[in-house]
Amino acid sequence: MKTFSLGGIHPHDNKLSARKPFKVVALPDVAIFPLEQHIGAPAKPIVAVGDKVLAGQMIAEAGGFVSAPVHSSVSGTVQKIATFTDGWGFDKMAIHIKVEGSEWVENIQANSELRTECNLSSEEIIKKIADAGIVGLGGACFPTQVKLMPPKDMSVDTLIINAVECEPYLTHNHQLMLEKPAEVLMGVRILMQALNIKKAIIGIEANKMDAVELLKGELIKEKGECQHKVSAKNTSVTESVDVLLTDREKVPEVNVVPLKLKYPQGGEKQLIEALTGRKVPNGGIPAAVGCVVQNVGTAFAVYEAVQLNKPLVEVMMTVTGPSVTNPGNFIVRIGTPIEKVLEMAGGIPADTGKIIGGGPMMGKTYSHTNHPVSKRSSGLLLLPNDMAAPLEEKNCIRCGKCVQNCPMGLAPYLLATQGEMALWDDMEQEQVANCIECGCCTFTCPSNRPLLDYIRYGKQTVMANIRARASK
Amino acid sequence: MNIIVTSLVVLGSIAIIAAVILFLVARKFAVYEDPLIDQVAEVLPGANCGGCGYAGCRAFAENCVKTGKLERDYCPVGGTDVMKRVAALLGVEAQASEPKVAVLLCNGSSACRPKLTTYTGVKKCSIAHTTYAGETGCKFGCIGFGDCQVACAFDALHIDPTTGLPVIDEDKCTACGACTKACPKLLLQLRKKGPKGRKVYVACKSQDKGAIAKKACANACIGCSKCVKECPFEAITVTNNVAYIDDTKCRLCRKCVAVCPTGAIHAVNFPVKKDENV
Amino acid sequence: MNKWIVSSSPHVHSGDSIQKNMLYVVLALLPAYLVALYYFGVGALVVSVIAIASCIGFEAFIQRFVLKTKVSISDGSAALTGLLLAMNLPSNLPWWMVIIGSMVAIGLGKMCYGGLGNNLFNPALVGRVFLLISFPAAMTTWPIPEPFSMAYMDAQTAATPLSFMKFDQMLPPILNTLIGNEGGSMGEVSAIALLLGGIFLLWKKVITWHIPVSILATVALFTGIMHLVDPMAYENPLWHLCSGGLLLGSIFMATDYVTSPMTPRGQIVYGVGIGLITVVIRLWGSYPEGVSFAILLMNAATPLIDRYMKPKRFVSK
Structure with a gap:
């Protein structure tokens, strides 16, 4: 069987929710639609407070060439266009809609048969x-x-x-x-x-x-x-x-x-x-x-x-974790708080230590559960306390496993040290810009060193430096 | 005897040839340097803190001598004294500047700002900040991992383990500005040192609305504008739900301190009033 | 309210740890150790126990009272250093020399650089070479292998196959070197036991093939050429591969994580270097064996190799 040539790891795949049929998550009371659900320019709101909207209606248009519009996933009234505190504690602009139902825009065939004819250019x-x-x-x-x-x-x-x-x-x-x-x-x-x-x-x-x-x-x-x-x-x-x-x-x-x-x-x-x-x-x-x-x-x-004719208003998500009661796959309307989704899977277990948006290798942990589901959401992983506890960091023993496992052929041990010492130019020399932040290095490190934390920060700094140079 | 003579001759000639080569090479690759640079560098504090914006004291000296002006260059560590001597060497007028000191614009100590999450990544403010707003409900407040302490070349900044906030030793602080650049939340500011070190400032940068800010931190500025009304010198402005005291207008009357409902306005280095019984 | 833990990805770990790696190396040394116990009896037991105990003791002492840091003997690296040092010593070495060797290995070889991970040279080899230079007689007097021997220091002495080679004497049958029925350091005698350990380490992915194979191939090639040039003066390569500390060195000592290069390319350069130096010392040097010196010399070159031998990039320019 085919695979890629360089590096890579074999974490336990833990597909607890495999072959569980999709369940539909109920509509929330208030749906929050962040204007930045994509890479590129944020979308621009085209509705005003008090407007009635239908499910599938565009509520914010693309803000540039690399951008995407945002559609309401529910029918209801625009409550406010204001910031909300996202799952990482930062303020982000969003359209808040008071949910009244799920009435679709007319030409959308929300639940229809397979259509195989497509004669568009x-x-x-x-x-x-x-x-x-x-x-x-x-x-x-x-x-x-x-x-x-x-x-x-x-x-x-x-x-x-x-x-x-x-x-x-x-x-x-x-x-x-x-x-x-x-x-x-x-x-x-x-x-x-x-x-x-x-x-x-x-x-x-x-x-x-x-x-x-x-x-x-x-x-x-x-x-x-x-x-x-x-x-x-x-x-x-x-x-x-x-x-x-x-x-x-x-x-x-x-x-x-x-x-x-x-x-x-x-x-x-x-x-x-x-x-x-x-x-x-x-x-x-x-x-x-x-x-x-x-x-x-x-x-x-x-x-x-x-x-x-159905815009992107629903995402598919996995809600899973070793101690989750009903791990499963869900179809969720964008704008639903993750709290609602977690309820569907049986609520948050008492021993939960981390709530991760996405998978365990590249997901980001949330600090609260009011974060709305967006186009970025792919899963919710709840790790129990014993799996979430930090591991004791030790000296690098130069085993070279990070080098062996890096799929981009970088030297993570070196990049991490350079990041710790703030040697940005050296990091650039060592091709930190190629890092895909997959986490293989940290995963495999026997000394539990937070290699990726340093590398990611270094990469951000180096990329900013490169952009600053280019704009000069 | 013969051996001694031969070795003397051989070694001696090697020495002479080497000396000649060294001499020629030194002449060929000699770089002329203005002796003034050395003199200016001599006057500078030699801390290489980078507070002036150059890579170190020598880079500062080189630039001064090259341009022959001091309009934009100022050594915050050496202060006016040093700059006067530099100016004398260069033969130009010295720039006068008031002594400054770093202050922390956050007073969310761990007692009044409860932690909502536990961060377990690398304990560096810069790295924590790129992933999360912080462990508490306040996204503007001090993270407390001490990037400023690491940045300080003068041992003037230390994280207080009980409050979790950095404490600035004003005697050691040279106002080089390294900490202001190190803080990802931009919570350190260089302010006028003030007579006998006395100054009044709002120790908060929370732009959250009053209720949210107050919920996250008992000491937060809630943007109530009481201080603005109280100030006789129009030194205080409130923008984005947070008050700011302009140190060029403030006359240290401390009326604002009395009216602040959350204690976000700090007055430091004032003598304790007897009737206050603090 | 529950306090969630926040951190950046990844959120799972392979479960690999320093202890695990050290344990695997100890397990891999077990066959060779058992052979040593069989042929050298009580002597082997005494020397190894003293070496391990004193290495752990010195590490704990230095961390507790000199460096004043956390004592980390539980990671197993000190125990492994002790075991490796013992494997590199003759089993009739006086006990106090073993203790001195351990002190040098831990103190000079490891702790003075700042502990595990920072040392430039393989600690066990630093200890061994220190003893070899300080007590050349004791370090090159080997007991005659004798199953379940009860003697420790008063055993009769034998010579190693390499010194037979060096000093133009008759060679014992090669089968002896394979199973370990020969004079030599405790751990180096049995080629089969060492290879078993090596296979175990490769299977458990503790080491990769790059270092051992490049060392052995270089030695085989170099001695092979010399053998073809003059079969009378130079022994055939099989002898060189199976005798002396070459297998012990290439599988267990040269592959020491801390002191070997990180990238596969660098590891090959390092291995070839060790192979060349070993053969040069064996064939033309004044010592019969050169693996220890070769490894230590290449240890010194490791930072340089790391600097120039970058990993194979995803896209090579």
Whole structure:
């Protein structure tokens, strides 16, 4: 089985909520819609206090080229447009809506049958995606439409669908593929249509073989239908061969590839290397090697946006943890406080030490539970006290395990020391800008050194220095 | 005898050749340096704190001598005395400046500002700040991991273990400004030292609304503006729910201190009034 | 209200620890230690117990009373240093020399740099080389291997295969070196037991193949060439691989985390360096064995190797 070449670790995958069907979380009393749910310029509110809004209605428009609009996920009244204290204690601008119900905007088919016909042009699809406020749901939240318009000098030939879900504990991508395989594949087709390419690869880690089989089965079914169409055409032999060929060329090729279990396979650069063997250059984007990477959740959101006119107002989340009563997968309206979501999973266990937004390797801990679910949310992990307690930090024994396990080929021990000493220029020399903050170094350190804390801070400082130099 | 002569000759000639080479190399690679730089550097305190904005005292001296002016350059550590001597060396007019000292604009001691979370990452303010607003409900207050203490080259700043806040030793503080740059919450400010060290300032930067600020910290400035009305010199302004006393206008009357409901306004180094019985 | 813990990612840990690594190395040394107990009997037991006990004792003493820091003997590194030192000593070494060796190993080799992680040289080898230079006679007088020997200091003495080689004498059958029926330091005699330990360490991912393989390959290649040039003067490479401290050194001493390079490329450079120096000392030096010196010399070069041998980047420019 394929995987990436350099470094990587094997944390216990702990998929406690695997194969648990999605449950829908009830509407909150007040929904909070942060204006910054994506990378880029914050959205600009287009509603005023007191306005009535419907579910699926745009309440803030994109604030720039790299930006995304925000839609209300509920129907109700705009209560205020003011700051709220986010889960990390900082003040962020948001639209607060008093929830009255779930009345959808007219042309949205919220719960409808699979629609496989899509005859839109690339521009039309991209416009629909941009208007639906879709962002990368793998965690980075980069506006999707921007990714679908690669720079003119780069020719893209492969769409890569990231269904790796390499973070331990998280299972919602897996469940999505199990419950909506046809929709996911249709989303992939639409993305290929938007990019004008004929090849897509879906990468799935080997602990989800049932999803691999299911998607492969769907593909075979579709292929059968397609060939059936071709043979049904009543033409002469030579003509039929031509038709067969052209139709085959028209049929986009989608491959489902199982990948060997290894973290961080879901990292963009690692996944591209694992699936195609191409290496994204330092500081480059995937389009530089002819790839565009989209998360499987994004593909589903694209299907909903293009086929059902439904903007991104719901996210799929895993709520899990060793002592959570009902770990499971949930469909949550954006704006719902995480408290509500936790209630659905049986509440917060008494021994909880940490509430993590996302997976255990890259997630951020919350300091309170009033944080609203946003496009960034992918999971809630509750770690009990004994797993959350800090480990005693010791001297570096120079074992070199951080170097062996770094998927980017950096020297974390050195970077961390340089970060501690504030040697920013040296860190830049050591390519700290390439760090993907996957956490393999800290995970593996036998002396429990907080390597990533130092490296991350150093990376931020170095990036700021680089930007300052560039703007001079 | 022969051996002694041979070795003398051989070693001697090696020495002479080496001396000649050294002499030539020294001549060839000699760098001319203005002797004035040395003289200026001699006058400077030599702490290399970077308070002047240069990499160290020598860099400061080089720049002074190169430009021949002192308009923008000022050594906060040496103060007016040193700058007068530097000016004399350069033959220009010295800039007068009032002595300053660092003050902490936070009085959220651990007793009045309850902790809501426990941070277990690297105990550095800069790193903690990039991830979280802080362990308490106040996102503007002191984190207390002592980046300022590390930054201080003069041993003038120490974290008080009981309050969790840094305490500034005004005798040792040279107003180099290193701590003001080290604090990610920008809670340290260089203010006029004042006569006998007396000064009045608002020790809070919380921009939260009164109720929120008060809930997070009993000592917070709630932006009630009582002090603004009380001040006879219009030295106090309230912006973003927090009061600020302009040290150029304040005449140290201390009327504001009396009316502040939370005790966020600090008056330091004043003699204790007998009738107050503190 | 509950106080949540906040920290930045990652929030899970592999469970790897210093103790675990030290324990695995001790376990890996076990086969060789058992062979030593079998052939050298009470002497081996006495020397190893004294070395381990005094290493732990000195570490605790220095941390408690000299450095005034937390005593960290529980991490197992002092015990491992003691065991490794014992493995590098003849089993008939007087007890007080063992104590002096331990003191030098811990005090001079480790603590004066600031403790575990900061030392430049492998502590056990510092102790061993100190003893070798201070007491050359005692350190090069080996007891004759004799199963379950009850003798400690009054045993008869034997020579090592390397000194046979060096001083043009008949070599014992190679099988003896494989199982350990020969004169030598406690831990170095049995090639099979050492290789077993090495395989265990590789399996547990405590070490990687880079250092041992590069050392052994260099030695094999270099001595192989010399053997081809003049078979009479230079023994065949198999002899060089199996005899002396080469296996003990390349598997257990050179792979010491603290004093070896961090990157795979650096480790290969380091291993080749050790191999070359070892062979040069063995073939042309005045000592019959050179592994200790080779490792110590390359230890000194480790910071330099780390500086120039960067890890293989994801994208190499």
